[in-house]
Each structure stands twice: as structure tokens, then as C-alpha cells.
Amino acid sequence: RALLPRSLTAGDRFEAAALLNNTTREARRATVVMRVNGEVRATREVDLAPEAEVRVAESLEAQGARMDVAFEVAQGSDRAVDHRVIPVAPASYASRRSILNAHERAAALTLTRGQNTVDPAGVLTVSTRPFLGLDAAAEVLDEGGDAGVVNLAARVIAWAALARADHGRSAQWSGEEARQRGERALALLLQRQRSDGGFGHWNDESEAVPQITALAMRAFLAAGRQGWAVDAGASRRTLASITEWLRSQEVSRYSANDIAHALRVLHDVGADLPTMVTRLFDQREVLGAWGCAELAMAMMPDDPRRATLLFAAGRLVGARAAQTVARPTFFDTQPRTLAAVLEAATRAERLDLAREAAQGLLAMRWSDPGVTWGDAVSTSFCVEALARYADLFGQGRPLRVTVTLDGAEVLPTRATDDVARYVFDPARLSTGDHPVRVEGAEGTFFTALDGRWRTPYGEAEHMARGRAVALHRVVEGEAGRTLRDGDSVRLGELLRVRLWVYAEQRTAPYVVVRNAHGGGFEAVDQGFDTTPQSSLEAMLGMGLDDAASDPRVYHAARSLGDITARRYFGGETVFQMDYGLMGLREYTYGVRATTAGRFMLPPAELRTLYADSTVARSASMTLTVAR
Numbered sequence: 001r002a003l004l005p006r007s008l009t010a011g012d013r014f015e016a017a018a019l020l021n022n023t024t025r026e027a028r029r030a031t032v033v034m035r036v037n038g039e040v041r042a043t044r045e046v047d048l049a050p051e052a053e054v055r056v057a058e059s060l061e062a063q064g065a066r067m068d069v070a071f072e073v074a075q076g077s078d079r080a081v082d083h084r085v086i087p088v089a090p091a092s093y094a095s096r097r098s099i100l101n102a103h104e105r106a107a108a109l110t111l112t113r114g115q116n117t118v119d120p121a122g123v124l125t126v127s128t129r130p131f132l133g134l135d136a137a138a139e140v141l142d143e144g145g146d147a148g149v150v151n152l153a154a155r156v157i158a159w160a161a162l163a164r165a166d167h168g169r170s171a172q173w174s175g176e177e178a179r180q181r182g183e184r185a186l187a188l189l190l191q192r193q194r195s196d197g198g199f200g201h202w203n204d205e206s207e208a209v210p211q212i213t214a215l216a217m218r219a220f221l222a223a224g225r226q227g228w229a230v231d232a233g234a235s236r237r238t239l240a241s242i243t244e245w246l247r248s249q250e251v252s253r254y255s256a257n258d259i260a261h262a263l264r265v266l267h268d269v270g271a272d273l274p275t276m277v278t279r280l281f282d283q284r285e286v287l288g289a290w291g292c293a294e295l296a297m298a299m300m301p302d303d304p305r306r307a308t309l310l311f312a313a314g315r316l317v318g319a320r321a322a323q324t325v326a327r328p329t330f331f332d333t334q335p336r337t338l339a340a341v342l343e344a345a346t347r348a349e350r351l352d353l354a355r356e357a358a359q360g361l362l363a364m365r366w367s368d369p370g371v372t373w374g375d376a377v378s379t380s381f382c383v384e385a386l387a388r389y390a391d392l393f394g395q396g397r398p399l400r401v402t403v404t405l406d407g408a409e410v411l412p413t414r415a416t417d418d419v420a421r422y423v424f425d426p427a428r429l430s431t432g433d434h435p436v437r438v439e440g441a442e443g444t445f446f447t448a449l450d451g452r453w454r455t456p457y458g459e460a461e462h463m464a465r466g467r468a469v470a471l472h473r474v475v476e477g478e479a480g481r482t483l484r485d486g487d488s489v490r491l492g493e494l495l496r497v498r499l500w501v502y503a504e505q506r507t508a509p510y511v512v513v514r515n516a517h518g519g520g521f522e523a524v525d526q527g528f529d530t531t532p533q534s535s536l537e538a539m540l541g542m543g544l545d546d547a548a549s550d551p552r553v554y555h556a557a558r559s560l561g562d563i564t565a566r567r568y569f570g571g572e573t574v575f576q577m578d579y580g581l582m583g584l585r586e587y588t589y590g591v592r593a594t595t596a597g598r599f600m601l602p603p604a605e606l607r608t609l610y611a612d613s614t615v616a617r618s619a620s621m622t623l624t625v626a627r
């Protein structure tokens with residue numbers, strides 16, 4: 001039986017061990033071969049006494065993206081193999097920037113690699129069509145993980161849009177790549193559905209949120225159009241949940257814009273509620289530009305009221321840009337609004353309004369070195385709307401260009417008549433500036449330069465960082481001793497991890513606090529269905545009445561009510577809170593040292609689902625587990 005950690009960080013040194021059991025009453029001699037990623041690392045001859053157990057171990061260093069560690073035991077004609085594929089997280093932060101530009105005949109760009117960076121990657125896309133970089137935006141959504149239902153639904157919508165837009169002729173992505181990524185997100189999304197068909201922020205036990213349920217239904221529709229496997233029963237339950245909400249008295253508590261979006265989703269399914277559409281149209285003065293556009297898409301193509309709503313949407317978009325109208329709702333942010341107006345205008349063939357909205361969306365990317373349009377929903381809506389709008393134009397003019405990096409010509413890795421993609425060799429991306437030139441084009445053309453790199457953990461990670469909120473991690477040994485960077489603990493020792501959060505003003509809601517355990521440690525409650533309160537009581541040996549008086553748990557006990565959900569997976573613990581945090585809070589749990597070695601504990605991190613500016617990180621630390 002192999003004794004291996006669940007996860008590692010690059011640079012960790014750990015003991016890969018296996019237990020050999022002789023269940024017979026005769027002495028045996030066995031050959032043990034340890035392989036790492038298929039390569040033999042060690043071979044041993046082991047003598048096993050009758051009914052005895054022998055432990056064999058080798059010291060390894062965590063390298064690469066994963067390590068497949070296997071122990072093969074042979075005794076005569078009998079063979080047994082036990083192995084584990086261990087994911088290895090890089091000891092670094094990932095960064096990405098994308099710059100979009102329009103050019104005439106030639107372009108002079110610069111790709112810069114900063115000091116102390118590793119794993120550089122540069123990709124240049126050149127096209128006679130302006131719709132570039134949509135694949136990069138969707139890829140960033142994938143990198144955001146599965147922290148919430150909204151992120152998963154957004155990923156499905158974005159990749160379905162790219163799969164539809166491919167038509168087998170794109171040099172930026174392939175329909176097959178988009179399908180694989182989209183179906184992975186769809187499978188995770190289906191796992192989060194509640195039994196009543198609704199969806200909440202986190203998982204299948206979260207309180208249903210009508211806006212998120214409508215967003216999930218929109219993701220199901222997008223996936224279904226591409227022929228992806230959408231569970232018919234799950235789709236029907238979600239549709240029933242939306243319809244029941246719209247027909248209930250509770251709907252009056254929600255924004256008219258959110259109701260318009262839900263009605264648009266029902267229309268796309270073919271389950272229209274014409275009476276409610278008419279009622280909302282008669283009250284259209286309460287709608288923002290986003291709501292007007294969504295309500296227009298809830299109507300039949302020949303409905304003359306669509307023109308009225310599109311005119312109002314166009315007027316409100318202009319007013320909003322001038323900052324004279326503000327209608328904040330769940331989804332009504334500027335990128336999402338422009339995306340809805342673009343899609344509605346495209347459907348109605350209002351090309352003048354569509355062109356204005358598309359220019360606004362593209363200008364947001366051109367003026368900002370970021371890759372996305374902010375949050376996940378905004379990005380997915382923008383990708384979907386721009387992909388639909390791009391379909392109106394078909395192929396662009398033929399593209400004939402020459403691309404050079406540092407004066408040397410670079411050949412495209414993939415190209416069609418109107419778009420070419422160039423992937424630069426990382427070995428050529430040394431520290432400093434690298435001139436990139438595009439020459440030979442006829443007329444106007446467009447470029448998207450996408451750069452990625454990683455910054456190794458360094459001195460900055462020895463200090464906790466955050467602006468509006470602070471996050472500090474304290475790890476304590478069994479005797480309550482606070483562990484410092486570089487300290488040692490015994491194999492099998494129980495540790496208490498204390499995550500302290502402080503905010504002078506209430507943070508944005510839907511807070512996520514993540515903490516990686518470190519390769520040599522496992523959460524005590526992993527695999528058990530326990531509550532945060534019962535975990536706290538068991539870890540400290542408390543009785544039912546101790547929390548009120550025990551100073552060890554004062555802040556942790558006060559903070560239990562914050563926690564909506566707690567999850568253990570992928571070598572980390574995640575706390576999820578529906579409401580914003582203020583004051584001093586503590587989230588605590590126990591881990592046990594399970595593997596000998598020296599392990600990095602990367603910084604713990606606090607983020608919120610819908611406010612990218614709310615970020616805090618703790619200091620990193622290294623602990624040694626000794627036998």
C-alpha cells in the first residue's frame with residue numbers, strides 16, 4: 001500500500017513510502033521497484049518475516065505539473081502495483097495580459113519579459129476581422145476554477161459561443177477544444193443543481209437565487225445548441241423553477257431587469273409568458289438598457305415593440321456612458337449591458353445600434369491590457385454577443401503578412417484565409433524587450449498580443465498583503481505552540497490552522513477563503529460530513545457549553561455563523577460566506593501531518609465572487625514533518 005501525499009508544491013521534498021504486508025506464516029523475499037512518471041527511481045530486495053509488515057521509502061523532490069509515483073512488488077510469480085498521480089502546484093503566481101490594436105499596413109509591437117519571471121509564453125493573432133482574443137477571455141474563465149455556480153455557467157456560455165463561431169475555419173481555437181472545455185464546465189454545473197431545479201451561489205445545498213437559475217438555464221440552452229449532453233430532466237426542472245418564480249408573488253421583490261432576463265431565457269426555450277412580457281413592456285420606464293435589450297429578445301421577431309425597446313436601450317446606453325443614468329442591478333454592468341444591446345440589435349438586424357455596441361465592447365479591450373471584461377458573467381455575455389455579431393460578416397479579406405520576432409521571421413502555427421496565429425518559442429523570450437513586427441498587410445488589420453508568465457514566490461510572500469481586508473494565517477501545534485516559518489512538527493501530529501480576517505468596513509458579499517494545507521498535511525475532517533461547529537468542538541475536545549467560555553475558541557465560535565459552506569478538495573480547504581465580513585473573524589480547522597518531508601504552505605487567499613478588487617493574501621511558510 002502506497003503512502004503518498006494528495007498534492008504537492010514545486011520544490012517540496014517528501015518521503016514516498018509503501019507498506020508491504022506478509023500475511024503468510026512463511027518468510028518471503030520480495031523485489032520492490034519504485035517508478036516516477038514511468039522511470040525507475042529505486043529497486044530494493046526486501047525480506048519479510050512471517051505475518052510481518054515492512055515499510056520502504058525514498059526521498060523525492062516535487063517537480064513538473066504532476067508526479068505518477070508507483071510501487072511495484074514482485075514475489076515469485078505474484079505481482080502487485082499501487083500508485084498515485086500527485087498534482088504539483090507551481091511555487092509561483094500566474095499572470096496574463098492581452099493587448100488588442102488596429103493597424104494600417106504594418107504594426108510594431110513589443111513583447112516584454114520582466115525580471116524574475118519564469119515559464120513565459122507569447123501568442124500573436126493577426127486578422128482582417130476585429131473579433132480577436134475571445135478565446136483568451138474564455139481561457140481565463142477556466143483558470144478561475146469552480147468557485148461558484150455563476151463562474152461555471154459563464155464558462156459554458158463562453159465556450160459554446162466559441163464552438164458555434166468556429167465553423168472549422170478559425171485559427172484562434174477549434175470547435176473540438178471549445179467542446180471539451182465547455183462540457184467539463186457543464187458537468188460541474190449539473191452537479192450544483194438543487195433538487196427543486198434551482199441554483200444558488202455555491203452548490204446544490206445553497207439557497208436558490210432566481211437570477212442564477214436563469215443564468216444556468218441560459219448555459220443549458222447554449223450547450224444544447226451545440227449538441228452537448230444536457231440532462232433533459234435537469235433542464236426541465238430548471239425551467240419549471242424559473243416559471244414558478246415568475247408566476248409567484250415573490251417576483252415583485254426583484255428588479256425588472258432581472259425579470260426581463262428570465263423572460264428572454266424562457267422565450268429562447270420556447271416557453272413564452274406573453275402576458276408578463278406585455279405587463280413589463282407597459283412598465284418599461286423602470287428598465288435599464290440591459291433590461292430593455294433582454295425584454296426585446298423575449299419577443300417574437302415580428303413584434304413591433306422590439307423597435308421601441310431597442311431605441312430605449314440605445315438611448316440609455318448613451319446616457320450611461322455619459323454617467324447621467326445609473327441603474328445598478330444584479331447583471332446590469334456596462335460590459336453586460338453593451339453585450340445584451342449588441343445581441344438584441346444583431347437579432348433584430350439593427351446594424352447601426354449593433355455596430356455602436358460592438359465598438360464599445362472592443363474599445364474596452366483595446367484600452368485595457370486585461371484579458372477579460374471584468375467578472376465571469378460580463379465576459380461570457382461579451383464573448384457570446386461578439387461571436388454572434390461576427391457571424392454577420394463571414395470571412396474577412398485575405399490576410400497576407402510577415403511576422404518577425406527580434407528580426408527573425410516566425411511562421412504561423414495555424415492559419416486560415418483571414419486569420420493567423422503565431423506561438424513564439426519560449427526559449428527565445430529572454431528577459432527584456434522583444435520587438436514584434438507585422439508587415440505586408442493590405443489596408444486595415446487587427447492584432448491580439450497575448451502574454452503569460454509566472455512570478456516565483458519570493459520575499460513579498462513572507463508578508464501578508466491586502467487593502468480593504470487583511471488575511472493572516474496562524475498554525476499551532478498540539479500544545480498550542482505557534483509555528484514559525486521553518487519549524488518542525490512530528491509525523492502524525494495534529495495542527496490547528498487559524499485563518500484570521502479583519503476588515504474595518506464590510507466587504508462585498510460572497511466571500512471565498514482558500515488555504516492550501518501543504519503537501520505533507522491532510523485535513524482531519526476530509527471525507528466526513530461534519531459541520532464547522534462539530535469540527536471545532538472535536539478538534540479542541542469541547543463540550544456543548546464550552547464555546548461560551550473557552551478563550552481558545554472565542555473568535556472562531558463567533559464566526560461560525562458566517563460560514564455558508566466548507567469544502568475540502570485538491571489539497572486545500574475552502575470557506576464560503578454569503579454575506580460580507582466586517583471586524584475580526586476567525587475560521588479554523590485541523591490538519592494532521594501525514595507525510596515526512598519539507599513542505600511549502602502557499603499563501604492563503606481571500607476573494608469575493610463578484611468584486612475583483614477585494615483580495616487579500618497571507619504570508620507563505622515552510623514546515624518540516626519529521627519522523
